[in-house]
Amino acid sequence: MTTQSTKTYKGYEIHPLIYPRRTANGVAHRNSIDSGYDASVRICRVGANAAADGRVFRLSYFRPFEGAGKARMACMEHAAQVIDGRVDGQTVSDL
Template identity: 45%
Template sequence: MTVAFRLYRGLEIYPLVYPHRPTEPGFGHNYDEGFDASVRIQEGEAVQDPRSRVFGIAVARPFRSAGDARRASVAYAEHLIDTCLPGQTVLDMKS
């Protein structure tokens, strides 16, 4: 399996998308209730011990499709990276 990520300003962005309702034992996935999303932002391979953080995306309602959730994850990560204070990275931000 290939893990897809987007490289943005030297940081790797990994969208994390999962069903809004967890799968119950013995049942299939329930995609009808939509999807939730988070994003992992990680330093690139050039760093010896890369740091990473996961940021949840708070929304009022679940995303209708996995694609919508994935796009929102990438957009949210880019927003976090772009709005960092000078001399700081998103990995240094306080929660």
């Protein structure tokens, strides 16, 4: 799994979490174009301990992202939507 640089949005830190998609047998293929990437995003208040005080939201897509860059952009967009309260069942209001 790779973590990318932290961004901030409306008082929250956004930490994209990008990792190679695992096959049915649980093996990740970093160099396989077909396998692609999955992504999650950790959101916490600015200055908080992200690991202890943050929350992770998994991005649910039917297909893997073609590249880490596309996955990272999707993380940023998803995090902004969660922070703005536009994703049903996902909130950061209690962080």
